[in-house]
Amino acid sequence: MATKLRIVLADDHNVIRAGLRALINAEPDMEVVGEAADGEEACRLAAELSPDVAILDVSMPRLGGARAAERIKAERPDVKVLALTVHEDRVYLQQLLEAGATGYLLKRAAAEDLIHAIRTVARGGRYLDPALMGKVLEGLVGSPGAKAATEPLPLSDREQEVLRMIARGFTNREIAAQLDLSTKTIETHKARAMEKLGIDSRVDIVTHAIKVGWLSED
Structure with missing residues (x-):
């Protein structure tokens, strides 16, 4: 039998956490190996267990989801982080990305969206979330100060390949190895x-990838 995806689950609401655990453990290819009720505990478990995926509630006591994600990625770069939240504001999305x-x-x-999201980030x-696609695009093409006022310079094949992989969530080290x-x-x-495109952040790279259809192709 193939190795199951190992997941750390962090949410400060016990009922929500129990429901998510039941959904995940019902899948034959994944299991929850650790649970946390706050961001500090989530970071500790991620460091100790080195799971494939850490699912983090954005609003948690002691340490919020964004800061917990940042610490987890610094200590365990190979752990994929999936943020789970009620917030639809682009500010929260930007912070997490x-x-x-x-x-x-x-x-x-829906429950099937959660399972699909876990498998997507794990690979x-x-x-x-499809409901947020429009908000992401607004940041590039809908804001008054958008940087796309001039036509961007064309990317080389290698530059495009690197940006595609960054947009998909790979670290520089992972890209270098591949x-x-x-x-x-x-x-x-x-x-x-990034200089050619006139962008300066990871969120801008993801936004550009969505705009030109790279993530849809994946």
Whole structure:
């Protein structure tokens, strides 16, 4: 039997956590290996257990989801972070993506969406709740100060490949390993591509990827 996806679940509401645990453990290819009621405990469990996926509530006591995600990614870069929240504001989405989360799912989503999101981030993809796609695009094409006032310079094949992988949630180290390049080279391609596009953050990369259809293709 294939190895199950190992998941750490963090939410300060016991009933919600119990429901999520039941949904996840009902799947033959995944199991909850640790549970936390606050962000500090979530970070400790992620460091100790090194799960495949850490599911974090955005609003938790002691340490919020964004700061917990940032710490987990710093201590365990291979752990994929899926944010689970009631917040639909783009500010929360931006904070979590900048912190290293590769998934953002609304708590009102269907059970099958949660399972799909877990599998997507676990295999290296990025999952954004479909209800938030419009809000993400507004940040690039709908804001008065959008940076796309001029036509961006064309990307080289390698620059586009690197940005695609960043948008899907891979770290520079993971990209370097897959492309058989040095981390420094990946950082150079990333910097040049971002300069050509006139963007300066991970959220901008994801927004661009959504706009041009890279994530839809995945």
